[in-house]
Amino acid sequence: MESVLPHRAARFLGDARRVVIFTGAGISAESGVPTFRDDLTGLWARFDVQRLATPEAFHADPDLVWGWYEWRRRRVRRAEPNPGHLAIATIEARVPGSTVITQNVDDLHERAGTGAVIHLHGSLFAPRCVTVAAHPATFQDPQDGDAVELHEGRRIPPPRCASCAALVRPGVVWFGEALPEAALTAAVEAAATCDVLLTVGTSGVVYPAAEIPRIAARSGATVIQVNPEPTPLDQVCAINLRGTAAQVLPALVAAAWEATAER
Ligand code: OAD
Numbered sequence: 028m029e030s031v032l033p034h035r036a037a038r039f040l041g042d043a044r045r046v047v048i049f050t051g052a053g054i055s056a057e058s059g060v061p062t063f064r065d066d067l068t069g070l071w072a073r074f075d076v077q078r079l080a081t082p083e084a085f086h087a088d089p090d091l092v093w094g095w096y097e098w099r100r101r102r103v104r105r106a107e108p109n110p111g112h113l114a115i116a117t118i119e120a121r122v123p124g125s126t127v128i129t130q131n132v133d134d135l136h137e138r139a140g141t142g143a144v145i146h147l148h149g150s151l152f153a154p155r156c157v158t159v160a161a162h163p164a165t166f167q168d169p170q171d172g173d174a175v176e177l178h179e180g181r182r183i184p185p186p187r188c189a190s191c192a193a194l195v196r197p198g199v200v201w202f203g204e205a206l207p208e209a210a211l212t213a214a215v216e217a218a219a220t221c222d223v224l225l226t227v228g229t230s231g232v233v234y235p236a237a238e239i240p241r242i243a244a245r246s247g248a249t250v251i252q253v254n255p256e257p258t259p260l261d262q263v264c265a266i267n268l269r270g271t272a273a274q275v276l277p278a279l280v281a282a283a284w285e286a287t288a289e290r
Contacts, residue, residue, distance in 0.1 A: 037279055038117070043222040045220060045221040047126050047127075047218055047223070047224040047225070048119075048125065048225045049239050050226075050232065051227070051228045053229060053271075054111050054113075054131065054227060055106070055133055056228065056271070056272075060133055061102055062228075072180065085194075086181075088183050089196075090183060093182075093183050093184065096197040099132075108135045108136075109135075110139050110276065111227065111272030112138075112274035113139050114279070118225075118283075119282075128144075128217065128239060130151055132146070133151060145210050146198060147206050148208070148236070149197075158193040159188070181229040217243040218248075221246075223248055224251075226253070227254070232258075241260075250263055250266075251265065251267075252267045252285075253270065253276060254267070
């Protein structure tokens with residue numbers, strides 16, 4: 028295992044022409060956004076997936092589900108990108124052939140300056156009509172001006188679609204649902220053709236997203252992981268950097284372009 032001094036990883040990154048950065052909840056942890064599977068603080072340690080994150084849950088209790096996603100959306104609004112997100116935006120700027128793929132539904136990569144982000148699991152900021160997916164553009168979010176402090180269990184009736192009056196639902200991928208096809212296709216293509224894939228802050232257990240680093244490894248890319256804990260992805264990674272995203276990524280970026288400048 029490599030230490031937190033990422034010299035070998037920096038060489039691979041600095042030499043790469045096509046880089047994929049694949050992120051999970053851990054990249055946003057140091058911005059104060061909870062992960063899913065951390066023992067005490069993870070969302071799935073504190074909340075019931077079946078009651079909150081399935082199409083059946085929304086059908087059974089739309090106010091509970093909409094209120095929970097409203098609470099999460101507001102938390103993200105108040106969060107700021109951390110040095111890990113900023114380092115990723117720097118990689119994207121340095122390596123023209125780079126692609127950022129995230130499982131996260133927050134917008135912290137975009138706010139850190141990353142241009143085009145592939146969101147495999149949708150977005151908290153793209154609610155859509157529950158019946159006609161083509162209706163989202165007509166929806167105006169009535170909660171945005173609401174200054175009321177939200178708590179995590181507050182029930183809020185979802186708004187109605189301005190086109191057809193059906194309920195509006197969060198624009199995220201729920202358990203049991205397919206990933207957005209165009210996003211998945213673009214992610215697979217990027218993973219299959221990159222030189223280096225950096226996997227950051229994901230437990231690597233939710234499929235098909237967790238296939239992305241595995242596809243890169245099978246296609247001959249060097250896969251580098253940034254995570255303070257071991258994950259099932261350790262096996263496919265050439266280099267495992269044990270540390271947090273906000274610690275490791277800025278050091279990695281600095282070392283990558285120092286390493287290439289020296290040659
Ligand atoms: P998880 O909560 O499963 O995993 C978060 C990972 O981040 C763990 O491996 C942690 O060790 C690591 N981590 C924690 N803090 C970190 C830090 N500061 N820096 C770097 N890494 C850190 O989250 P995901 O892998 O993103 O899906 O979960 C995948 C999917 O499961 C999510 O997109 C979501 C969830 O159910 C949907 O909602 C569809």
